[in-house]
Amino acid sequence: MARQIIIIDDNVSDSNELKRLLSVLGAEIYQSLRIGMAKEDLAKFNNSDIVICDFKLADGNAVELMEWLDQNNIGCSVFVITDVETVADAVAAFRAGAKDYINRRLIRELLIPKIKVLIGKNSDDNFPLLFSRKSDGCLRAYSAAHAVAPTNLNVLIIGESGVGKEPLAQEIYDVSMKSNKPCVLLDCGTLHYLAQNHNAKQPMTLLDAVATQFRKAHEGTIILDNVQLLSQDMQSIILHVLANSKHDIRIIATASPDITDMVIEGSFLSALFYKIKEFTITLPPLRKCQEDIMLLADFYLRNYNQEFRKKVKRFDASAQREMRAHSWSGNIRELKHVVRVAVLKSRGEIITSKELDFDTPTTGAHVQFKLKASDEKSKITAAIAYANGNLTKAASLLGISHRTLWEKRKKYGIA
Ligand SMILES: Nc1ncnc2c1ncn2[C@@H]1O[C@H](COP(=O)(O)OP(=O)(O)OP(=O)(O)O)[C@@H](O)[C@H]1O
Known part of the structure; x- marks a missing residue:
């Protein structure tokens, strides 16, 4: 079932790992660092949707969130995760209506099975999570994916936002020789938060933060999602870590089509580009x-x-x-x-x-909003104005996800 799940957690690497673990369920997964930022997505949630929230966040706690959900008649299931379990917090969480209160270390063992059961219990039958596409372009992409999966080549999947790059990356990992080794999903749009949020008491350098992710993926796979969003600092760091890593890691990267323009313009390092594109797959729009x-x-x-x-x-x-x-x-x-x-x-x-309530104009007009690295800020501002401030609509116009739009607004200071 296409349920919605939101992960509200300021520990970005844990949030990404949780997203990866949940991605096989076929739900629409959102991520947020703060409760306040999650509210826009939560307004669209209903009884069958799921919230996973860190107990304590910079702008409030999970109990306050559940009170807000109650006041707004949003009846979704809430799971609370915590670094430090206390009886007082557990009681408060359960009183406020949490389905469970779980130590972060036990996410795989306790949280994931519970969510699987919840999703299974709510479905009337075993509805497939993804549709097997039939068009020539997609069949070509999937057969290329299956051909390259058993090799150790790094793969770059190129396609517009929303074409399904992430399930394809996951499929390559699932049928690869490394499927029994770890797979770490790194969302490049939020990667720079890793160092700031990994551990507030012991701040890490960006280099340490990336090296930690490579250690976690030892002998396995790293999915670099939306590499075109990497800052220039991060590109150099990833290139450095890749060149010096002793962890035998395979990279599966996804990117929007303008990555080639970025390489030509010099805003994306060509050395990193060629390192990750040992094999390229294009998913058509x-x-x-x-x-x-x-x-x-x-x-x-x-x-x-x-x-x-x-x-x-x-x-x-x-x-x-x-x-x-x-x-x-x-x-x-x-x-x-x-x-x-x-x-x-x-x-x-x-x-x-x-x-039919289309988010984007039927012909042509959307093209004017397509993002290029050189004029992103003005295009984003124009799209938000065109969509009368409706961010979901603006993201569709720009051909980017809601999360990416949020990241870019933050980057350019667009209100
Ligand atoms: N084969 C499929 N059958 C059904 N739904 C699909 C299929 N492929 C992708 N989807 C759905 O389409 C949506 C967009 O897919 P996805 O997030 O993978 O796109 P993307 O190319 O990675 O986008 P972005 O670059 O914005 O991250 C998701 O909700 C996903 O579940």
Whole structure:
């Protein structure tokens, strides 16, 4: 089921590891460093969604969060994690409605199985988590992934935001010879927080923080998600650690298509680029995978029928026409959102074009917002203004995830 899970934790490396462990469940996973920042995502949560929250954060604690959820009638399940267990905190957490209060060290053993059970218990059947895509472009990408998986080559997966780079990276790891070794997911957009947040009492240098991640992945795999978001300092550090690492690590990196422009412009180190692209796989945008559009839409229609207990049967001809013509600049992420809203809005068994609420213009206009390293700040400001401050819409216009938009706003100081 496409449930939503949010991890609210200022320990970025733990949050990323938790995200990786949960990614096989096929849920939409959000991450936040603060409670305040999570509220926008939480406003869209419902009973079947899940919150995993560190007990104590800089701007509040999990009990206060649960009170806020209550006041706003958001009935999702909350799991509280903590570095230091105390009876008082446990009692407060359970009183406020937490499903569990778990020591951070026991996340694998206790938290993950509980979430799996919760997700399993809520589903009516074993709905597949991902749809096996049929378009030529995707089949080519998946067969390349299977060909390279058993080798030790570093792989770069290139594609627009929302095309499904992360599941493909995960699939390469799953069928690789290193599948029994650790896999560490590093979200490059938040990597620079590692050093600041890893351990407030013993601040680390950026180099130490990256080296720690490489140690954790000993003989295994590191997934560098969205490498184009690495700061220049981080690029040099990763290159240095890669060159000097004795840990026999395979890198699977994902990047947006403008990474090649960044190499030409000099904003991304060519030495790092060629190190990670020993083998390149390109995942095409959804608009170029026409065969997949209605198949994915039907897949999510069935999925959201279950979630909302609806009985919608199909999209009518007008809806299909509009969906096929749409530009889908937010790719599968946007399609999921459009289908979800359409299923919710539909009153009968058929979705018509009236229920389709596209985030992005159907033709052409989205192109003006596509990000290039040189004019990111002005494009982001323009997209937010165009979307009347609606950040989900602005992220779709820009073809980036909500999380990436948040990172970039922070980087450029955009309110
Ligand atoms: N084959 C598939 N079947 C169903 N859903 C899919 C499939 N591939 C991806 N998705 C869904 O599409 C959404 C976007 O995928 P994902 O986050 O992997 O994109 P991405 O290319 O990594 O984007 P970004 O660069 O913004 O991180 C996710 O919710 C994911 O579950």
